[in-house]
Amino acid sequence: MARAVSTRRKLTMTILVWLVALIVFFPILYTIITSLKTEGEAAAGFSMIPSFTFESYAAVLDQQDYLRPFFNSVVISIGSTIVALLIAVPAAWAMAFTPTPKTRDVLMWMLSTKMMPAAGVLVPMYLIFLNTGLLDTLLGLSIILTLVNLPIVVWMLYTYFKEIPVDILEAARMDGATLGKELVYVLLPMAVPGIASTLLLNVILAWNEAFWTLRLSTDDAAPLTAFIASFSSPQGQFLAKLSAASVLAILPILLLGWFSQKQLVRGLTFGAVK
Amino acid sequence: MATKQSHRLARWMMAPSVFVLLIWMIVPLALTIWFAFQRYRLTNPNIKGFAGFANFEFFVTDPAFWPAIINTLLIVVGVLVITVGLGILLALMLDQPIWGQGIVRILMISPFFVMPPVAAVVWKHELMNPTWGVFAAVSRFFGQEPVNWLGNYPLLSIIVIVAWQWLPFATLILLTAMQSLSEEQKEAAEMDGANVFRRFWYIILPHLARAITVVILIQTIYLLGVYAEIQITTGGGPGFASTNLPFLIYNTGVLGGNIGAGAAGGLVAVVLANIVAIFLMRAVGRNLDA
Amino acid sequence: MGSITLEHVNKTFGGHPVIPDVSLEIEDGEFVVFVGPSGCGKSTLLRLIAGLEDTTSGAIKLDGVDVTDKGPAHRGLAMVFQSYALYPHMTVRQNIAFPLKMANIDKAIAEQKVADAARVLNLTDYLDRKPRALSGGQRQRVAIGRAIVRQPKAFLFDEPLSNLDAALRVNMRIEITELHQQLKTTMVYVTHDQVEAMTMANRIVVLNAGRVEQFGTPLELYKSPANRFVAGFIGSPKMNFLEGAAAGKYQAEAIGVRPEHVRISRDAGEWQGKVGVAEHLGSDTFLHVHVDGVGLQTVRTGGENDYHPGEQVWLSPEPGRIYRFDRAGQALR
Ligand SMILES: Nc1ncnc2c1ncn2[C@@H]1O[C@H](COP(=O)(O)OP(=O)(O)O)[C@@H](O)[C@H]1O
Ligand SMILES: [Mg+2]
Numbered sequence: 085m086a087r088a089v090s091t092r093r094k095l096t097m098t099i100l101v102w103l104v105a106l107i108v109f110f111p112i113l114y115t116i117i118t119s120l121k122t123e124g125e126a127a128a129g130f131s132m133i134p135s136f137t138f139e140s141y142a143a144v145l146d147q148q149d150y151l152r153p154f155f156n157s158v159v160i161s162i163g164s165t166i167v168a169l170l171i172a173v174p175a176a177w178a179m180a181f182t183p184t185p186k187t188r189d190v191l192m193w194m195l196s197t198k199m200m201p202a203a204g205v206l207v208p209m210y211l212i213f214l215n216t217g218l219l220d221t222l223l224g225l226s227i228i229l230t231l232v233n234l235p236i237v238v239w240m241l242y243t244y245f246k247e248i249p250v251d252i253l254e255a256a257r258m259d260g261a262t263l264g265k266e267l268v269y270v271l272l273p274m275a276v277p278g279i280a281s282t283l284l285l286n287v288i289l290a291w292n293e294a295f296w297t298l299r300l301s302t303d304d305a306a307p308l309t310a311f312i313a314s315f316s317s318p319q320g321q322f323l324a325k326l327s328a329a330s331v332l333a334i335l336p337i338l339l340l341g342w343f344s345q346k347q348l349v350r351g352l353t354f355g356a357v358k
Numbered sequence: 359m360a361t362k363q364s365h366r367l368a369r370w371m372m373a374p375s376v377f378v379l380l381i382w383m384i385v386p387l388a389l390t391i392w393f394a395f396q397r398y399r400l401t402n403p404n405i406k407g408f409a410g411f412a413n414f415e416f417f418v419t420d421p422a423f424w425p426a427i428i429n430t431l432l433i434v435v436g437v438l439v440i441t442v443g444l445g446i447l448l449a450l451m452l453d454q455p456i457w458g459q460g461i462v463r464i465l466m467i468s469p470f471f472v473m474p475p476v477a478a479v480v481w482k483h484e485l486m487n488p489t490w491g492v493f494a495a496v497s498r499f500f501g502q503e504p505v506n507w508l509g510n511y512p513l514l515s516i517i518v519i520v521a522w523q524w525l526p527f528a529t530l531i532l533l534t535a536m537q538s539l540s541e542e543q544k545e546a547a548e549m550d551g552a553n554v555f556r557r558f559w560y561i562i563l564p565h566l567a568r569a570i571t572v573v574i575l576i577q578t579i580y581l582l583g584v585y586a587e588i589q590i591t592t593g594g595g596p597g598f599a600s601t602n603l604p605f606l607i608y609n610t611g612v613l614g615g616n617i618g619a620g621a622a623g624g625l626v627a628v629v630l631a632n633i634v635a636i637f638l639m640r641a642v643g644r645n646l647d648a
Numbered sequence: 649m650g651s652i653t654l655e656h657v658n659k660t661f662g663g664h665p666v667i668p669d670v671s672l673e674i675e676d677g678e679f680v681v682f683v684g685p686s687g688c689g690k691s692t693l694l695r696l697i698a699g700l701e702d703t704t705s706g707a708i709k710l711d712g713v714d715v716t717d718k719g720p721a722h723r724g725l726a727m728v729f730q731s732y733a734l735y736p737h738m739t740v741r742q743n744i745a746f747p748l749k750m751a752n753i754d755k756a757i758a759e760q761k762v763a764d765a766a767r768v769l770n771l772t773d774y775l776d777r778k779p780r781a782l783s784g785g786q787r788q789r790v791a792i793g794r795a796i797v798r799q800p801k802a803f804l805f806d807e808p809l810s811n812l813d814a815a816l817r818v819n820m821r822i823e824i825t826e827l828h829q830q831l832k833t834t835m836v837y838v839t840h841d842q843v844e845a846m847t848m849a850n851r852i853v854v855l856n857a858g859r860v861e862q863f864g865t866p867l868e869l870y871k872s873p874a875n876r877f878v879a880g881f882i883g884s885p886k887m888n889f890l891e892g893a894a895a896g897k898y899q900a901e902a903i904g905v906r907p908e909h910v911r912i913s914r915d916a917g918e919w920q921g922k923v924g925v926a927e928h929l930g931s932d933t934f935l936h937v938h939v940d941g942v943g944l945q946t947v948r949t950g951g952e953n954d955y956h957p958g959e960q961v962w963l964s965p966e967p968g969r970i971y972r973f974d975r976a977g978q979a980l981r
């Protein structure tokens with residue numbers, strides 16, 4: 085980047101890139117705008133200027149029982165993430181710091197379990213859930229989401245852990261640290277950023293998972309994915325309310341993602357980009 | 359670190375993950391295979407017993423079968439082509455010095471955080487609706503008849519919606535890869551007299567190879583299972599025009615109550631996924647340094 | 649106290665023997681250097697002493713006590729890594745204090761020790777910085793500081809200078825040697841650079857493919873190398889080797905002459921040749937001479953001479969400075 089870029093070129097690129105970014109972002113932007121319209125305005129056709137009313141939000145929060153699916157989404161995404169991390173952290177640690185010739189195959193195998201199409205095993209899972217009483221429970225959904233995301237979590241943690249030089253752990257051992265102290269004073273402080281962004285990504289993946297959550301829940305445990313899916317066909321004047329509900333469903337994750345996007349992207353490269 | 363003790367410890371630390379995933383892989387698969395050879399109706403407990411290949415025959419001769427296979431593959435390929443192609447283009451643009459880089463990144467990544475049902479309802483009702491949708495408004499502005507996207511081009515519409523969701527992922531990973539290319543290497547190529555296109559072709563693109571494989575691998579895993587978008591936007595129709603394999607299996611097995619045939623369909627999906635997986639793992643095994 | 653004894657130590661990695669069978673006796677207070685080409689097993693041997701690797705068979709003793717089955721934390725040794733291996737999330741002060749903290753040393757005493765070490769190593773002004781804000785040489789000093797505060801039985805160094813630039817390397821070489829003279833603690837130092845080995849060591853272990861080729865003082869290795877490998881590895885520029893008729897004349901399979909023991913003349917000598925490249929270092933000149941029927945030979949002459957490329961010259965070895973080797977490469981005496 086040693087060369088100065090001409091201001092004109094930079095201006096042109098800026099305008100071009102902003103234009104593209106706004107197009108990509110437009111569906112979200114327009115949803116936010118529509119959510120701030122009255123139902124009458126929303127039905128009247130395209131307009132970028134809402135009357136900035138929050139009546140649709142009030143309506144959704146009142147009538148549609150939004151809080152319950154919201155609560156369900158929070159429970160299953162956080163619950164499944166914590167369980168997945170508890171299982172995955174030791175595994176990823178072992179693979180990163182005590183690699184064997186088989187490590188790579190194990191990782192590939194783990195990822196390959198994600199290749200198994202959910203639809204392929206839906207039928208038996210549905211019956212297992214039906215017969216064990218897990219159908220339409222938060223516990224059942226949390227279990228499924230843990231299983232579904234575990235390979236990604238292991239892989240991502242592995243990528244982060246591998247960036248921690250083994251030398252440093254050995255230095256701690258030479259300095260007289262026992263396994264426990266090595267973990268607390270050296271490994272954990274260096275691993276925390278990686279664990280944190282893995283946690284974030286998994287919460288996002290779990291929050292947005294929309295096959296198992298739709299298929300294995302009906303009422304009690306239905307999370308936001310199911311709540312939104314119930315808007316699939318028009319119901320009278322509903323656009324503004326639909327938009328408000330959508331914004332409410334994506335806002336927590338959108339904010340979370342915006343704050344952590346740098347680390348998330350790094351983790352998502354799965355070590356393929358140095 | 360490589361002492362015997364630590365190796366034994368390592369095995370114990372991996373055990374829970376391996377065990378859980380092994381169960382998760384074997385139990386449902388074994389049951390699927392079992393059901394695929396059974397007569398099993400949710401609605402009629404009197405129908406039971408060994409079915410031979412009848413369930414497979416039922417599933418494969420379903421008029422929706424071939425359309426579903428083709429649609430599944432079209433969705434995977436279509437979305438991959440759009441996201442990787444556009445992703446490279448956008449990454450090249452974002453790699454240039456511009457004002458407001460940070461905000462642009464945030465705008466660009468946002469669709470990745472949108473849950474599929476929201477993406478589906480928003481595109482269906484607010485963008486693609488032929489009466490009050492934004493696209494209709496744009497068509498009218500140019501004096502054209504509004505297009506009924508989901509009615510007339512259902513599969514294309516779904517591909518566009520799904521591609522919109524995955525474009526940020528592809529773009530940002532490719533951008534990260536592009537930014538890791540050393541300035542010196544680009545300059546060396548410039549010194550060697552390579553023009554912009556040659557630099558892209560011989561320097562940047564090979565450098566992106568690993569990132570592209572990651573994008574393809576991860577996306578394929580998810581694209582083979584696209585479901586919510588179809589259920590919400592088109593319901594698989596009109597006819598079978600936008601029915602994919604997951605959708606067909608759910609319709610047959612759970613909605614249609616024919617568990618045996620649904621399981622047979624599941625096995626077909628597993629085989630299809632494995633064909634894709636073998637193909638992918640070959641390519642990726644080389645590129646992903648584990 | 650810090651004597652280190654290796655008894656028939658063997659190490660294999662996945663069936664591949666890296667250290668076939670090594671026995672060594674390192675005395676208390678010695679500065680011993682392991683030297684050898686890259687991949688010959690120097691680091692492995694050092695890590696076996698440290699306890700970072702398990703021996704496949706054999707025993708390791710510290711001060712006569714068998715520590716083969718003890719973990720690295722319990723051997724009382726300190727190690728300085730090639731990559732420095734500083735804790736990136738700790739300040740310099742915390743890095744140096746870490747071993748003391750692990751040993752539950754009283755805070756006030758620890759602080760005093762850290763301050764002392766920092767003063768000795770010129771790190772006092774940097775104590776509150778993180779490692780990433782330090783230069784390579786400073787990082788190296790922090791790593792050494794971390795090693796000295798805990799007063800280990802012995803120091804282990806694994807190529808500690810190879811990430812530094814040439815000038816700094818010479819400085820640090822002297823600093824470490826001085827440190828050894830001050831502390832008088834056993835030091836085991838791994839390097840692939842024979843100049844480092846010759847200048848720093850009390851005794852040198854020359855390793856080749858996991859075997860000890862020779863163990864002796866620098867001058868012993870220089871004056872009476874046990875075999876052709878040691879003869880070729882120790883000394884700079886490398887020893888000249890001659891085979892065939894030239895060697896037969898001395899009843900040997902091969903003979904070796906160091907460049908500093910070859911005389912050059914325009915008139916007469918044992919071998920005739922033509923000057924190729926002349927490397928002028930100022931103090932010395934290295935002439936590379938193409939000798940007819942023998943090949944390229946290196947000659948070290950005074951700094952100011954006027955031999956130029958293409959010139960016909962005569963070379964002859966100094967009497968009594970010829971090393972003779974048998975077919976197996978062993979030195980003939
Ligand atoms: N953990 C290991 N697993 C397998 N082989 C190893 C391992 N560590 C070292 N080796 C092999 O042992 C040999 C000696 O390595 P090393 O001791 O690092 O050599 P040096 O330090 O002399 O360059 C090399 O051939 C290396 O490939
Ligand atoms: Mg080494």
